[in-house]
Amino acid sequence: MPQQLLLLSVVSVWLLAGFFLADATYYSHHVYNLRHRTYSHRASNMDNQLPQVVPTEPPVEVVPPRLHNFSRIFYGIMFDAGSTGTRIHIYKFIQKDPAGLPVLDNEMYHAVKPGLSAYADKPEVGGDTIRQLLKVAKKTVPKEEWRQTPVVLKATAGLRLLPEEKAKALLDEVKDVFDESPFFVPNNSVSLMNGTNEGVLAWVTVNFLTGHLYAKTRRTVGILDLGGGSTQITFLPKSKKTVISAPPSYIARIDMFNSTYELYTHSYLGNGLIAARLATLGALGADGLDWKVFTSSCLPKKFREDWTFGGLTYKVSGIPDGYAGYKLCYHEVMRVVKGIIHQPFEVKGNSVFYAFSYYYDRAVESGLIDGSRGGVVEVRDFKKRAKEVCNKMTKYRPISPFLCMDMTYITCLLKEGFGFKDSTVLQLTKKVNNVETSWALGATFDFFHNLNIH
Structure with a gap:
């Protein structure tokens, strides 16, 4: 309980100070005018910058029902589409009263394997894994909150390693799945996140x-x-x-x-870690996967197996007549x-x-x-x-x-x-404090402040 109170107080202080400073309203009748947050980067390469988000359409206004006790709960859903799995983070926030600031209450986390990149040639199957995780969201977020709860997916290295057209096909499929869902789908809800972010x-x-x-x-x-x-x-x-x-x-x-x-x-x-395995084996970017066997002294001598990553299958083996060890x-x-x-x-x-x-x-x-x-x-x-x-x-x-x-x-x-x-x-x-140590919470904060959700 003390840890939870600490977390709630920390979130309150963050919101009070204007974290990733921007104008924002958190599903509340009261508008909090927080200063605009900015990122800047010394490099001229735009791919390495934390992006400024410029709204292309007026923000969607979602008006919550007025509650007699002025208490308000709302949610944010962030998908982390990694190379080895897809994870869903469902964050629950509480608005104590109309004149107060919301606090982070808890997180629901669930994951499926393999990652989206494994479905590079079957994007519709990759979309089914997202549907599976959205079922978790439906069970976690009360039905009356669905249409007001934003759903966002950010893909990382697994999709960055894919050819551009295959990565785009997967992201387009995810967007279609989101559009079918009962949740609020904002602009740019599905994207490929750069490494700096x-x-x-x-x-x-x-x-x-x-x-x-x-x-x-x-x-x-x-x-x-x-x-x-x-x-x-x-x-x-x-x-x-x-x-x-x-x-x-x-x-x-x-x-x-x-x-x-x-x-x-x-x-x-x-x-x-997984890409480094392939590089160590000399398999990263290699051809002839149907017949080549990739060996390493890092593997047990009698080990031989087909190993799949990113939709490709590799034949890997120890060195039966060689040496192994640190x-x-x-x-x-x-x-x-x-x-x-x-x-x-x-x-x-x-x-x-x-x-x-x-x-x-x-x-x-x-x-x-x-x-x-x-x-x-x-x-x-x-x-x-x-x-x-x-x-x-x-x-x-x-x-x-x-x-x-x-x-x-x-x-x-x-x-x-x-x-x-x-x-x-x-x-x-x-x-x-019972919250996953990943970029997902930081991305959720950043997202809320950029979107001007009402």
């Missing part, structure tokens, strides 16, 4: 939920998000040298709380990381990073942390456990034959890629 909005979610965004100390935590197709790093630099030495497109600005946050952020497409595996995954990942100047310091998605999942599977509570580890702990898993592949094979490869890749990504010290502290978590 993904990293920044995940940083917003975590620092919002941990209470850092409303603290005057400007002490924040960095985030490390490891998806299937891409990986993101975002943090607030303490040293000007970090900003000066970074590629211009790696620095993003956000104006909020009467302050400007200049973030270091980048998304590495193709360096997510050292050889590390040498293989090094090729996927070395010279590709930029090393920010100050990550060699003592900053604290929250790490989630596959960082969390693999730490749980390898026994590094408890699956129900998460935990605090150092980078050296990933290395130590990776060695143990790789040198005892038979023991860990029932969990996953790819566990050695995955743990070694995570170790290599942290150390050789980003340049973290062995002593860097990582807070591994799946939820903060």
Whole structure:
């Protein structure tokens, strides 16, 4: 209960301060004139900017029924279409009274596998997975609120890796499914999100939920998000040298709380955990999948199997007459990381990073942390456990034959890629105050403020 009260108070403070500042009305008879929120970016490449949303049509006015006790509940639905699964986040907000500010009450989360990208050649089947998740939304959101509840889908690396025409066909199918639904479908309700947004909005979610965004100390935590197709790093630099030495497109600005946050952020497409498996095997972008067998010393010697990702099937195998183990595996995954990942100047310091998605999942599977509570580890702990898993592949094979490869890749990504010290502290978590640590909540906030919902 104290955690929930903390979360409610944090959300109230955020809304009071005008988070992602914009004119907005939250399904209420009272209009709150919040200052306009802006994003800016040092790079001239528009693909890397957090977009300004310019309404092309007048906002849709949805007038809620007048309640005698002035209490009002409303919802927002955000779909995260990732490379390995599609997730639905249903956020419930409460308007205490007409003159007050709404607060975030809770989140309903559900996921299906595989991701939309697996249906690249069958978009209508991909649409059925969205219908399945919309059934969850219908059960969660009261029927009288359906027509006033916005539904939004943002696709990430899985669709960014697809040919443009196939990605568009999937997104068009999702839009058709949304239009069939009883929920409110705003303009641009289905879109492909760029990597900069993904990293920044995940940083917003975590620092919002941990209470850092409303603290005057400007002490924040960095985030490390490891998806299937891409990986993101975002943090607030303490040293000007970090900003000066970074590629211009790696620095993003956000104006909020009467302050400007200049973030270091980048998304590495193709360096997510599953894409890295393919790259390690030499299968990423390869042809001849019908007859080629892709081998690795990161896999158990007697392992051989067909493995499907992104709608393609690969024949993968260990090396029956060769060697396997941590050292050889590390040498293989090094090729996927070395010279590709930029090393920010100050990550060699003592900053604290929250790490989630596959960082969390693999730490749980390898026994590094408890699956129900998460935990605090150092980078050296990933290395130590990776060695143990790789040198005892038979023991860990029932969990996953790819566990050695995955743990070694995570170790290599942290150390050789980003340049973290062995002593860097990582807070591994799946939820903060019972809300998923992903970009979805940050995107929902951003969406509400851009749309001017009445």
